Amino acid sequence: MNRAFPLLLTAAVLLLAAPVRAQQASWEIEARDATGTVTYDLATGLATGTNGIVVRYNGIVLTADAATVNKTTGEAVADGNVRVQSGEMLWTGEHIRYNFLNRTLQSESFRAGKSPVFVGGERVTGDLTNAVYTATNAFLTLDDFERPFFKVRARRLVIEPGKRFVAHGATLYAGAVPVFYLPYFSQRQDANRPAILVKPGYDSRFGGYLLGSYGWRWGQAVDARLHADYRAQRGFAGGPDLDLHLGQWGEAMLRYYYLNDDEPEPDLNGQPFAEDRQRLDFTWFARPFTNTTFKARVGYASDEGVRREFFEGEHRRDPQPNTFVEARHFWDNFALSARAQPRVNDFFNSVERLPEVRLAGFRQSIGATPLFYESDSSAGYYHRRFSETNVIPGLDYEAARADTFHQILLPHACFGWLNVTPRVGGRLSYYSEAEGPGAVTQEETRAILHTGVETSVKATRTWVGTRSDLLQVDGLRHIVEPSLNYAYIPRPGTRPNELPQFDYELPALHLQPLTAPDFNAIDTLDAQNVLRLGLRHRLQTKRDGRIEEFLYWDVFTDWRLDREPGQETWNDLWSEVKFKPRAWLTFDAMNRFDTRDGAMRLAYHALTLQPNTRWHWRGAYLYLRDDFSPAATAWGAGEESAVSTLYFRLNENWGARLSHYYDLRQHELREHGYALYRDFRSWTGALSLRFREDRFGQNEYSIGFSLSLKALPRYEVGEDTVLRDVLLTE
Template identity: 45%
Template sequence: RSDPLLKIRTRSLSISPGKFIEARGATLYAGNVPVFYFPYYRRRLDQPPNHWSITPGYRSRYGMFFEGTYNWHLSDRLNGAARLDYRTLRGLAGGLDVNYDLSQAGQGDASVYILDDRDPQSGAGSRSGSTEFTTRTDRHRLSLYHSVNVHTNLTAKLLLQDQSDPFMNRDFFESDFRRNPQPASHIEIAKHWDNYSLSLLAQPQVDDFYQTVERLPELRATGLRQRLGSTPLFHESETSLGHFRFSPADDQLHLGEYEAFRADTHHQLLLPLTYFGWLNVTPHAGARLTHYDSRSGGDPALSQAGDVDRFVFNTGMELSFKASSTWADAQSSLLDVEGLRHIVQPMMNYVFVPEPSDRPWELPQFDRDLHSLRLRPIDFPDYNSIDTIDSRNVLRLGVRNRLQTKRLGEVDDVLNWELFTDWRLETAVHEARFNDVYSDLELKPRSWLLLGSELRYDPNERLLNESNHSISLLPNDRWSLTLGHRYLRDWSPDALKERYPYDPFFENLLDEDWRWGNNLVYSRVYYRLNEEWGFRMIHQFEASDGTMEEQSYSLYRDFSSVTSALRFRLRDHRSGKNDFSVSLMFSLKALPSLGLGDDSNRLETRLYR
């Protein structure tokens, strides 16, 4: 544009092409208004410029706020951002983010954020509707990630994440909190060969307000599936040993700390066979030996049990085949189809594990079954809840369907559908004969239209336990739309304790008012009004109690040299006052925090990715 929002007028200007510019007596203008005078100004042209991102606004739990970020770039190997924020209810805060590349010494990033919180209870109570808050005023968060390739296929990684209290991310870094509400720290060293790998993992409890299984440390050797000499047999193995400690959070007084040394090894033989040129049959058999030394803490009966050696035998068989058919002449302009190929893959996996020498309730639980909405593995080594292994006699049945076509010269999936369930030939306490039926479907009738469906149906009770449906449209760069519905059956606390008997969360922490289920409707709409303006709306409605949990509206403006966004958001926490915020963000277009169109929808079938 000939009329940029930001421009510099100068008395003299020197240019070294591709390297730098120097100006003397330079005045910075916003439009036609002078805003700053530089007696001397120099800017590098061979690297990104340093720049500010500024966000003023108001939020009910912050008061008026100003968030300023100075993004700096010293070299391709060292850059970062300095943060200075002020919130009228919470006070002054600041931080520093650094990204570095030390060449052979490794790469990583570090971040620190500190504030003297005037009113930490603003994150809870009448302002937010949450009953959880901290009384600490000196609050911080610290993170460090470093990765180095010590040698070929030998890597070392350090991840340190420390917070002053469990609500730091919730109150000030909401996107991080949604992705990972309980960040952990660890050190890992790993060496890989063609058929083997060796790793050393140390995972301490850095923050005592997070429940942690400490690994102090754990050494693990993995043997990948490989042929035994010239025989038709294949072998795979996994061996681990280490000192483990279950450390509950400091407010979980009803849970006891316990620890033990554990050595575990599992070896399995497989015999892959093919019949009739298309039927794949793989019988397998394995054995596992696990040793626990004298344990301390927790259940007194376990503490006095002394050393324990548990033996587990497993066997089973996998059957599968793949069939396909092609219709090269299939054409449809409506469905954007140019030829069709259908691939179907039925499969069956039988697993039998007789009763182990020691049952799960007789062992300390470090690697245990945790709650999951997805179908868990049933065979080893994919099933890695070592301390929860029990007898099993189950048949997993499933089928995968794919329908493909050519679009823009490339193969594209029109349909991708997976259907699985478990038939338990022998049932444990509180188990039904059939597991839930899981259905995952993605349908893409056009390159810009995607429909997704996830279903989990209980055939025993004839009840729908879970559903997740969505439709995403992205026909062009002007507008996009995502609509979705997510349903999760509301289980009673007693039913959850029966379903997950070894998960301490469900075993000890539920009260009668705790809700598991939801009936959520969500939408995301983006519309680009023209080359300069864009608009986005997000809504999240909980139908079970008629609550509009979240609604936000964003207006984007492209000023040629500067991008800006005006945002409104309202969250209903069901008790107390709603959380309302309005903010205005500015950043250089050369290095935008969010460019026009970057916030548009993507073709996806999940609420969060």
């Protein structure tokens, strides 16, 4: 017992002393190199370094030509090439007083920052405990150079490391020239775009214009950007962009834009649009609970021209945006969704679903049997609404519909190489009596039998020793997949013309799916006795140590064993090819061949060359034959055109892009654009010109200038080198 007491006392002393030693050990003070010296004064606790000193404490690193450090108070006074690294922030200056314990900093002249935002000034004081530093007569820049070209000078600059920089009494400078004044300016360190964006230019539709926006963050939940635009012939316009970060409730985006148009363009009937014009976009996606999602989209415009005129890029990507709200929950084998889809733009044809509930059963095995089951059931109230700009008004109608589809499949592999999947299914649909001025259908119940069989074979062969320098081939594997898909539907008792059409076939360049549930135009279902014949080829090789598919060819057609009125025995022949003979050379082709008269209905061919970073070229040809047949899937007027886009890097500082769109039917160059790029160290500038013929046959031209920061680019890498007019159609 008496022997144990000294041991316990010694252990206790060691444990109590451990934190003291750990705290002392956290200081590291040493010479920067062999020429430097560090001396210690044990009486005062001061460490003094000359000819280069490095001080490390608690993750903070200070380097300087000379410094004095008091390890008791944590105070360090450093001179000459002083650098203080604290987290992701780096402070530099010639004289800095820094306290390692409370993290306060004082400097007469300093520079600091974290890419892509940097600051500098005459005097800074601050306390990292409060995460705020204040500088006077300071500047903020996104240009990481000793003498930045673009900068914001401020009377007072507040720095919140890792968060943002706030400038009071700020003036934007281009070189030594002041551009404009802002009483308040804020730039986030984690931003993906500069806070201020300005784009001047000229467009024959708008006159001279200046497009500007300012972005900031409200707390952690809102990223905001306010647009303020002026067009000489059209007037002032603008509106807010809000990105909402809702935590468990997902992400939302709101875009609103308003203009009082001084000279509205005419609509298709020759009447000018109203002067008050606006556009509203809202999207929301959330996954608040496991396997539960919510989605919403609103795409509103005051008229059909506002997106086409002022948001050309959006209009090209999605000319008729949907509006809906949807909730969906997933299980292992089923998904239940509820959707409401109103019409908010009365100048578009649309089908309202107010609401629609759907239960989808994914393909799943039935117990221990070899059978599989899948289903798709829906119920809702639907309203077919036609554009109010139609020549013939009063065609709208509405009705309730309940539909359920169930199918059993029996996949089987015969002989180890032949895949056979027979299927049989049934569909039962109920339609209420249609109402509205265009209603012509009565209450109906329809039953449909779906049956068929799908067969396919997958054969491969490999030639390991095959080599070709011309085609970059190192070994060769050929995969061939012939397939047959037979579908049979006996003639139902209720024909499509006796039913309201809510989910119907739309004009499409590609051949439609043959079987349910992929074919979802359920209101147009009718008798079917069709065999789809397909053949798919793949050629694969090894390039740069990985397997790459350098040839893909898919071809198929339909043999209609029983023809319906207006149909031919053979459907169009579809062919799709992607050929990549070298890593930098790609050829794409899609063709749709009319087997009845032996002529092309669709031909699209594209060639892309990207041999290096110096130049890229893409050319494409499109032929689309006119289709004015009475069929609902007729796409109307066709076209024949060729497009070309060339990007060429002239040298390290200059680049150019040329794009052309040529109408081969009219033998006219309908649109051509040119862009000249200049590298300004941390920025890239682009001067863009475009000439084209508008929808009224009038010549139109535009010129614009844009700047893109390399650290916060406005476009993805290569985006503006291969897409036409991205610089003028944002």
